[in-house]
Amino acid sequence: MRDLVLSGIRKDYGRVRAVDSVDLRLAEGQLTALLGPSGCGKTTLLRMIAGLETPSAGRILLGADNLTDRPAHKRKFGMVFQNFALFPHLTVRDNVCYALSIDGVPRAKAHARAEELLALVQLEGFGDRRIGALSGGQRQRVAIARALAQEPEVFLLDEPMSALDANLRETMQVELRMLQQRLGITTVVVTHDQREAMTMADRIVVMSDGLVEQIGTPQEIYHQPQNAFVADFIGRANFFDGVAREGSIDVAGLSLRAQPLNFTPGAPVRVAIRPERVQLGESLPDGNRIPAEVVFLRDVGATRDIHLATPLGTIIAEEAIGTGARRLDLGTRVEVNLPPEALHVFPAATHVPQAA
Amino acid sequence: MKGLAHLFMGLAAVVVLLPIVVVSAAALNGGRSMLFPPQDPTLSRFAEFFLTQPVWRDAMLNSVLIAAGSAALAVLIAWPLAYGLWREQGRGAQILAGLGAMPFALPPIVFGVGLGFFWGFSGGLGSLWTGIISHAVLFLALPLVTISIGLQSIDRAHLDAAATMGATEATAFRTIIAPQMLPYTASGFFFAFVLSFNEFIVMFFVSSSAYATVTLQIFNSLRNGFTPTMAVGAITFIAVSVAVFSLVARLGDLPRLMGADQTKS
Amino acid sequence: MSAIEDTSALPAEAPTRRLPSPRMLILWALIVTFCVVPFGLVLAISFGQKIEGAAWEWAFTGENYLRFFVGADWPESRTTLYLNRLWYSIYYAVIAALIAVLTAFPFAYLLTRLSRRAQSRWLVFLLATMSLSEVFIVMGWDILLSNRSGLPMVLRETGVTAWLKDVGWFAQLREWGLANPRDVKFKTSMVATVLTMSYLVWPYAVILLYPALSRLDQSTVEAARTMGAGPWTVMRTVVLPTVRLPLVGTVFLLFVFLLGTYVSVTVFADPSQQTLAISVYEAVRGSTLNAPFGAAQAVILLITGALCLWLGRTLVARTGTPA
Numbered sequence: 035m036r037d038l039v040l041s042g043i044r045k046d047y048g049r050v051r052a053v054d055s056v057d058l059r060l061a062e063g064q065l066t067a068l069l070g071p072s073g074c075g076k077t078t079l080l081r082m083i084a085g086l087e088t089p090s091a092g093r094i095l096l097g098a099d100n101l102t103d104r105p106a107h108k109r110k111f112g113m114v115f116q117n118f119a120l121f122p123h124l125t126v127r128d129n130v131c132y133a134l135s136i137d138g139v140p141r142a143k144a145h146a147r148a149e150e151l152l153a154l155v156q157l158e159g160f161g162d163r164r165i166g167a168l169s170g171g172q173r174q175r176v177a178i179a180r181a182l183a184q185e186p187e188v189f190l191l192d193e194p195m196s197a198l199d200a201n202l203r204e205t206m207q208v209e210l211r212m213l214q215q216r217l218g219i220t221t222v223v224v225t226h227d228q229r230e231a232m233t234m235a236d237r238i239v240v241m242s243d244g245l246v247e248q249i250g251t252p253q254e255i256y257h258q259p260q261n262a263f264v265a266d267f268i269g270r271a272n273f274f275d276g277v278a279r280e281g282s283i284d285v286a287g288l289s290l291r292a293q294p295l296n297f298t299p300g301a302p303v304r305v306a307i308r309p310e311r312v313q314l315g316e317s318l319p320d321g322n323r324i325p326a327e328v329v330f331l332r333d334v335g336a337t338r339d340i341h342l343a344t345p346l347g348t349i350i351a352e353e354a355i356g357t358g359a360r361r362l363d364l365g366t367r368v369e370v371n372l373p374p375e376a377l378h379v380f381p382a383a384t385h386v387p388q389a390a
Numbered sequence: 391m392k393g394l395a396h397l398f399m400g401l402a403a404v405v406v407l408l409p410i411v412v413v414s415a416a417a418l419n420g421g422r423s424m425l426f427p428p429q430d431p432t433l434s435r436f437a438e439f440f441l442t443q444p445v446w447r448d449a450m451l452n453s454v455l456i457a458a459g460s461a462a463l464a465v466l467i468a469w470p471l472a473y474g475l476w477r478e479q480g481r482g483a484q485i486l487a488g489l490g491a492m493p494f495a496l497p498p499i500v501f502g503v504g505l506g507f508f509w510g511f512s513g514g515l516g517s518l519w520t521g522i523i524s525h526a527v528l529f530l531a532l533p534l535v536t537i538s539i540g541l542q543s544i545d546r547a548h549l550d551a552a553a554t555m556g557a558t559e560a561t562a563f564r565t566i567i568a569p570q571m572l573p574y575t576a577s578g579f580f581f582a583f584v585l586s587f588n589e590f591i592v593m594f595f596v597s598s599s600a601y602a603t604v605t606l607q608i609f610n611s612l613r614n615g616f617t618p619t620m621a622v623g624a625i626t627f628i629a630v631s632v633a634v635f636s637l638v639a640r641l642g643d644l645p646r647l648m649g650a651d652q653t654k655s
Numbered sequence: 656m657s658a659i660e661d662t663s664a665l666p667a668e669a670p671t672r673r674l675p676s677p678r679m680l681i682l683w684a685l686i687v688t689f690c691v692v693p694f695g696l697v698l699a700i701s702f703g704q705k706i707e708g709a710a711w712e713w714a715f716t717g718e719n720y721l722r723f724f725v726g727a728d729w730p731e732s733r734t735t736l737y738l739n740r741l742w743y744s745i746y747y748a749v750i751a752a753l754i755a756v757l758t759a760f761p762f763a764y765l766l767t768r769l770s771r772r773a774q775s776r777w778l779v780f781l782l783a784t785m786s787l788s789e790v791f792i793v794m795g796w797d798i799l800l801s802n803r804s805g806l807p808m809v810l811r812e813t814g815v816t817a818w819l820k821d822v823g824w825f826a827q828l829r830e831w832g833l834a835n836p837r838d839v840k841f842k843t844s845m846v847a848t849v850l851t852m853s854y855l856v857w858p859y860a861v862i863l864l865y866p867a868l869s870r871l872d873q874s875t876v877e878a879a880r881t882m883g884a885g886p887w888t889v890m891r892t893v894v895l896p897t898v899r900l901p902l903v904g905t906v907f908l909l910f911v912f913l914l915g916t917y918v919s920v921t922v923f924a925d926p927s928q929q930t931l932a933i934s935v936y937e938a939v940r941g942s943t944l945n946a947p948f949g950a951a952q953a954v955i956l957l958i959t960g961a962l963c964l965w966l967g968r969t970l971v972a973r974t975g976t977p978a
Contacts, residue, residue: 106553119547133555409795497915504693588788631783649866
């Protein structure tokens, strides 16, 4: 197996530690997303994989080959840059066959390969265009084709969607994922957009402050966040601070049933619940039922957010429109249920959750 | 407000053009005096300047040789300097570039005196090649600036991209940097060319009266007064400057080269 | 790995220390030889000694500087001839630089408001006039201001001169040195010298002010206007404060450039009001032939210029930091 292995990777810029002892195994043919807020070190990590930065410590291996000291131009991992970095003085075709031309591949052969790649990204007949004449989406396709021309063993993408319009992003995410699956190429995508990561990735690596917070499939990351940071960064969550007890948690004078695993009674904890797991209505199952008052309503198409004032603080509940068809008005008094199995309990104050 | 603005700009242009127009007209004088309006208009001064008077012909040849030679040499020195400055961005490279620009920033008469001594000691005072080197050093700052401006426009991500596609630093230089830098290099060459063409104080000290360029020839005969033949030189020089700078404007983005904001269109 | 560990201990992102490449060493040698040594020679020779004839010899004497400040016969007699010349160098350069910047500023501002295409055309025009040799410019002004065919003639022919005499302003002009007993004259006069010098640097002034003005954020101007500021208020409260530093910097640069002006001064200035550049020329290559003394004067000129560049920079740096 030609897995890409990072072991003990660290990167310091002076006193600033950009990446701190990262250990990762990126399985061959899989798409891994490095996900985190800006400044979390994900791009630095990607650039170290590409060979554009030298790690301060640690090793990078591809299968049995140690790549740590191999410069970028000898690794030849195809990379798509944030603003695509297409060469403005070359045509689309010359951009795509750049790697081949500088390698001394005969012109005719290189051009034929460029046509194949342009067809792959659905840009047949664009070979003679100037880069300046392309739209954002077309530029991205050229950048992808160009990075694939050298048939790289590893394909790297740095925030590939950030230069695109919002509505184009979703299409390109699906397209890129399908292309990657067809080619079966080991791929690493850096992104700060959790939807993008979940759309494309086999595995997601959540990072913050240079550290890996959690590694897992999109489902694991979403449903079983391992800490408050991940719960907050991936999707949305309501947070309360409380104290762990045997089989329950004390929050704001109320006792919530929950599974505070591995907490000594009396330990401060942080509890999270996803808005879509908050239940409200008349016939609620037994659980943690608390009184609430509707303070704000926000219809966002398929779902509706209900902001509720409760003894625990403001809770946001999300429900699919059409299921309940209940009329809710501002000021309506309701009961909400926080199902014990939906409550995630984390140690308090390991991370200050950042604004999502 | 808009009309007033145009009036002001027009007026400024007229004042700037006034002496140039007057000199051009004076070239038509039939006599030996610089009169305006010209007396007995004739074109024979042009023939004198370009064809019949060897003094002016030789001077013109020297002017062209020195301007072209020194501009080329200045570009050759400026390139590694600008590239080193851009690549390493260290304190050393900065000091080096500052020293390189010093002759241009300080009064030329002082540098001229210094070069006069310099070539006097090293032997070479009064040779054409020392004139070429002197002007190359004096105007080194110009290609240094244009090339540096050009290099700043190169996206470092392009070099990273090239590296991930297998390009070594040398290959990236050849395929990415050099082609994009052509207009800036040419601009630097032409700036140096035109300024060398018109310079005379430094040339006065390093030529040691062994040869003369057109402007130096005029400078040397300053005490005897100006003649209409010199005015022909003035016309030629203005024409060359306008042609060269028009070419620079064509080659690249002149407003950007002069430091305008790139994003504005 | 140890080399990398070492750099990580540095406070900032320092590029890995490399020995200077041979290419850089050659460049250093070249630049020092041609850009620094000539100035060094001027300095060294300024301490030299004139000997019989036109020759000089190495020495280490302060005589030349003494002569500059107090004259050769000090302490018997004291002459300020050369200090006077330095004074005129500075005086002309300051006034000409100020006139050039004051008139170039509105022009440059209006220029940056034009379309990119129009700007490009104006720049060609400005660069062409900027690079035009001083000898040609002086030639033009010489014709324009000469007593036989220029402005004085126009004034005489149109009767303005006669009118000036009638109203009695002619006497005032004579007092200013702008008229001889019969006619208005500009050659020689301080007005002509300074005007020609400011003409000489005017395109430079526009080109130096152009970057700052063209980078001026137009939305700040628009914001001020939405708050009720008229064009002049905008100019005074938004534009001028933003470009104050480049404005000051430009005055200093032009000043240094003008310190060495030669042709304009020889042609238009009265012999009693000549500058240091002229006497440097005369000492090194002209009539007086005293290379060490010429070098000393060049050093003084150089120091004046360098001092001004330094002053300009610190001024700009100091006022620039709080922003």
